[in-house]
Each structure stands twice: as C-alpha cells, then as structure tokens.
Amino acid sequence: MTEPDALVARLRAAGCVFAEDEAALLISATTDAGELESLVARRVSGEPLEYVLGWAEFAGLRLAVAPGVFVPRRRTELLLELATAATPTALLEVCCGVAPVATAVKMRMPEGSVIASDLDPAAVAVARRNLEPRGGTVVAGDLFGGLPPGARFDVIAANAPYVPTAELVNMPREAREFEHPLALDGGDDGLALHRRIAAEAGAWLAGGGVVLVETSRRQASVDLKIFETQGWRVEVVTDDELDATAVRAARD
Structure with missing residues (x-):
C-alpha cells in the first residue's frame, strides 16, 4: 500500500466520508513528513478538516479559520x-x-x-x-x-x-x-x-x-x-x- 493509500485508509477508518479528497488536501498542506503526521493525527482525532488546514472554502474563496470559530457552511x-x-x-x-x-x-x-x-x-x-x-x-x-x-x-x-x-x-x-x-x-x-x-x-x-x-x-x-x-x-x-x-x- 502506497503512502497516500495508507493515509486514505486511516482517514476512512476514522469516519471521514471524503477520505480521498481530505488526504489530497492534507498532503498538499505540507512537504514535511513530521508535520503531515501531526495534521493527520489531528484530523483522525475528530478535529474539523478546516481547523487542521487553517482555511475553509466559501463561494470559491479560501477563508482563514481558527479553532473554535464557526466554520462557514x-x-x-x-x-x-x-x-x-x-x-x-x-x-x-x-x-x-x-x-x-x-x-x-x-x-x-x-x-x-x-x-x-x-x-x-x-x-x-x-x-x-x-x-x-x-x-x-x-x-x-x-x-x-x-x-x-x-x-x-x-x-x-x-x-x-x-x-x-x-x-x-x-x-x-x-x-x-x-x-x-x-x-x-x-x-x-x-x-x-x-x-x-x-x-x-x-x-x-x-x-x-x-x-x-x-x-x-x-x-x-x-x-x-x-x-x-x-x-x-x-x-x-x-x-x-x-x-x-x-x-x-x-x-x-
């Protein structure tokens, strides 16, 4: 199993419905293996993807978000x-x-x-x-x-x-x-x-x-x-x- 495939499997096991998309976003967020593992661990623990990435998409824009702040739907x-x-x-x-x-x-x-x-x-x-x-x-x-x-x-x-x-x-x-x-x-x-x-x-x-x-x-x-x-x-x-x-x- 390749590293991206393993990441998808971890996310899916944690209940992430769109595991493939989330894996791609997490991989693109950093080139550092240690930081990637930290991001994945946060997501697997249940933290919203937007908080992990630091942004949320809204009407084609990437808007900054922060832990605790309402994520735009x-x-x-x-x-x-x-x-x-x-x-x-x-x-x-x-x-x-x-x-x-x-x-x-x-x-x-x-x-x-x-x-x-x-x-x-x-x-x-x-x-x-x-x-x-x-x-x-x-x-x-x-x-x-x-x-x-x-x-x-x-x-x-x-x-x-x-x-x-x-x-x-x-x-x-x-x-x-x-x-x-x-x-x-x-x-x-x-x-x-x-x-x-x-x-x-x-x-x-x-x-x-x-x-x-x-x-x-x-x-x-x-x-x-x-x-x-x-x-x-x-x-x-x-x-x-x-x-x-x-x-x-x-x-x-």
Whole structure:
C-alpha cells in the first residue's frame, strides 16, 4: 500500500466520508513528513478538516479559520447571492464568524462599503484576516453594538445562531465538540437573536434596504411571524441545491 493509500485508509477508518479528497488536501498542506503526521493525527482525532488546514472554502474563496470559530457552511451562499442581488453600496454582516458574506461581497463589489461584526474576540480576529486586507472593516460588538453612530446599510446579513439549546447535543460531533457554543446556541427555540435582529435592525437600515437572515425550513414560518410583528414585509427564500433557507425582510 502506497503512502497516500495508507493515509486514505486511516482517514476512512476514522469516519471521514471524503477520505480521498481530505488526504489530497492534507498532503498538499505540507512537504514535511513530521508535520503531515501531526495534521493527520489531528484530523483522525475528530478535529474539523478546516481547523487542521487553517482555511475553509466559501463561494470559491479560501477563508482563514481558527479553532473554535464557526466554520462557514455552503448553505450560507444563499445569503451571499441575495446580498449580491441587492447591489448594496453599504453592507453589514452581523454574527459574522469569519465574515464569509462580507468578504465575498467585497470581492464582488470592491467599491462598496462593507462592515462585519461579531461578539466573539476569536471570530473578530479571524474575520479581520479575511476582510480587512480586501478593504472592509471588522468591529467587535453584540449585534449592532460596535457600529459607528449613524451608520446606515443597504443590506444587513446575518447567519445568527438558530439551533435550539436542547438540540445542540444532536449536532455533528465536529460542530458540537469543536465550535464555540456562542456560534451555535440560539436559545430555547433557536430564534432569540432573530428576535433581536427584527427589533433592532431597522435603526441601521437605509431606505429601500433589506435584512437577510439564515434560518431553517422548520423555523422559517416562526421567523416570518417574528419579523411581521416588528412591521417588516417578509418573504421566505429557499434553495434546494444549497439546502438553504433565509428570510428577506424590508420596510416601506
């Protein structure tokens, strides 16, 4: 058995579904045999591949990640597509994690003003590595707490936590054991932060702007009522290919 084949076998035995792809990525990450063994040992122990590599792919970009920080999922590309379609001159991503939406929008629309915000200092540090070299800004704060007074945005995007607290134990091990609970726990019904966004976002939205919030199909009808109660015009948007659901909210 060749060395790559042996690596694939180790990864497969550890439960890695895409063992061949992961082996190729790990091999390409270093030319040092000792370092490769260290990376493989981390992955075999269950650590997410993205943490081992130090990056995650999102919408064709390689974004820096760090242990404990929420790893961007492909389904969040729906928020990116909705945000891009709105052609914003100013965009805010709250609960940004590594700032995937803000970074990708800045790459697509380099002249626009883009700000990302997160409460977690580790997430803020990684988001700055992704967004600020591309000309965006990252601030630390609880939702809108760290923003410049008087700032207004055409698009406010949020992948805020929406997993109910009691369901965290059912999440995949890679998320449950390695990602910070702050990025996962959405409260009793998963929608505590969504309620706050619905109540607070209007003060930061420019005329004609939209709020985009990732949710689940199961929770979408509740999210719709949350935003309607706060005076928003709301629609639920789904993408079967991405297995993604979002609410898009606007005001007259």
